Amino acid sequence: MSELGAVFARCRDEDRAALVAYLPAGYPTQHDSELAVTTLAESGADIIEVGVPYTDPLMDGPVIQDAADTALRAGFRFAGLFRCVEAARAAGAVPVVMSYWNPVLRYGPDRFAAHLSAAGGSGLITPDLIPDEAAVWTSAARTHGVDPIFLVAPSSTDERLAMTTAACGGFVYAASTMGVTGARTAVGGGARVLVDRTRAVSDLPVCVGLGVSTGDQAAEVAAFADGVIVGSALVAALRDDSTREGLRALTEELAQGVRRR
């Protein structure tokens, strides 16, 4: 079982869902981002998803777009990504990275997998890389013991759900609604249907992302998913309170939420 698999097994034993918390590396500065992922780990995040700021984040809504702009203007470089991964690991969480494909492609997929693994990263979420195009990546990931995590969507056919989950390791990222990242007032009934359809073709844990911003929403999703992914709300909490107390409070609320299934 992969290290990510062990996280979900432990959560199952505790009869709860896992909290998967996203923040971009280098935001608002490199140093602050390392402190912020540490705060996430200390406040109850099981898995920390460290984002790679990118100039063309076409799956992201305004909150994460602005954070990526800020991080890039502050001079984010790839070495900073791995320092965030190391910080998350040192604080006791299991880190994964989320990156659009071009930065990984430019870094070199094999080199990236090796350096991610060396930094203590367990997986890579690729929002714009589908398994159809991922032969080079999945091979590099396998070589270095990194889990390739692909997305499934409400519009995915059953055939594509089976193909995509077969290519995944660690967990499956279920995008709850058709759209980009960002807080929503309701997560949508489609999420449960997608989780059920995914479970019908795969034994991997299924985590739900897109739209969750409160402890109540986390509890709602935890009732039917193995993990709850929260991104934009955490980025906004960090943006609005540089002391990270807001970030800590929200993470604790979400961690309680995933235990209230």
Place this chain on the structure above:
Amino acid sequence: MSTHAETAAAMVAGRFGDFGGRYVPEALVAALDELDRARLDALTDPAFQAELQELQRTYTGRPNPLTEAPRFAAHAGGARIFLKREDLNHTGSHKINNALGQGLLTRRMGKTRVIAETGAGQHGVATATVAALLGLECVVYMGKVDTERQALNVARMRLLGAEVVAVDHGSATLKDAINEAMRDWVTNVEHTHYLLGTVTGPHPFPSMVRDFHSVIGAEAHDQLLALTGRLPDIVCACVGGGSNAIGIFHRFVDEPSVRLVGLEAGGEGVDTGRHAARFATGVPGVLHGAATFVLQDEDGQTLESHSVSAGLDYPSVGPEHAYLNASGRAEYHPVTDAEAMDAFALLCRTEGIIPAIESAHALAGALRLGREAGPGTHILVNLSGRGDKDMDTAAHWFGLLDAQGAPRE
């Protein structure tokens, strides 16, 4: 073995050799599959083709003429230069060819809303036009910088009933408009078609948009044969995303004696860093759903491009061009802002034709290629658009206006 057969073999599953593909969120795959089925059905449906051809004839004004430009060619080392007059199409550029085709496909798929990105505004105008014609709701995303330098086209789109959204993220130019259109599409894909305006993006866009523009080269081929009795020696076209270039190249890819030359924006000079010379300085990567050449830094972050022409100001290029470059079938050279504006002025004064600044890059290429190739060379140039939209830029470039915007004595 013909190059076309090799090309076809390389196109399996939407790839052009190492380029193309689909680098998109999973949420869009179903829509791309639906689109691929619809466009392949339409390609072989006589009713669809008849409707498209009728609109090309009665609405666009096709076939448009082929014009020989002898007084312009007098500056090109004795070459003969022939202009394919896409500037005479309704809406003023080649963009209407693709907009009409995709507009009809939108209706065929039962969708009621189209979205589009635009740089210079020509594709946005063409899309707004087709949306009005077919009764579709239309939203056009345009970089904020571009809305300012192409303000007249923004007004045209609004007159045609489209909503124009100024995109203020990132570099606030064409690439950011595409990002925003993709975000809209993934959210509203059930009833919305993304009427992408060039030969990039995920499969099937590069092939589909090429097919809708291939009428350019097909007409020019027949017109040239009727006029000169032979194939051209060189076909040249400007390359931003590359739709007008692929449209005129496609008919000639099979003809090994014909040199295919794409001219990309050299901006202030390839060594200044302010340019859109993807082939001269870019490296293979992925942007906007396709594997292709991309202007990027060593971390894979997209670099900002620069060109006096908004339509060529794009850090990436269609994947089939990347393939034609890699295979050696076509060649790509940069043309600077200054060279393009010189050619722009020369065509105005020698032929009475005001070209789009994009197309002026192809004209500058023709002058250079003619001088290199020598007397008797036949050069076909795609005059992809007219320059009405560029009057403000040109008037400032040539010092025709004073600081208040009034004519200078």
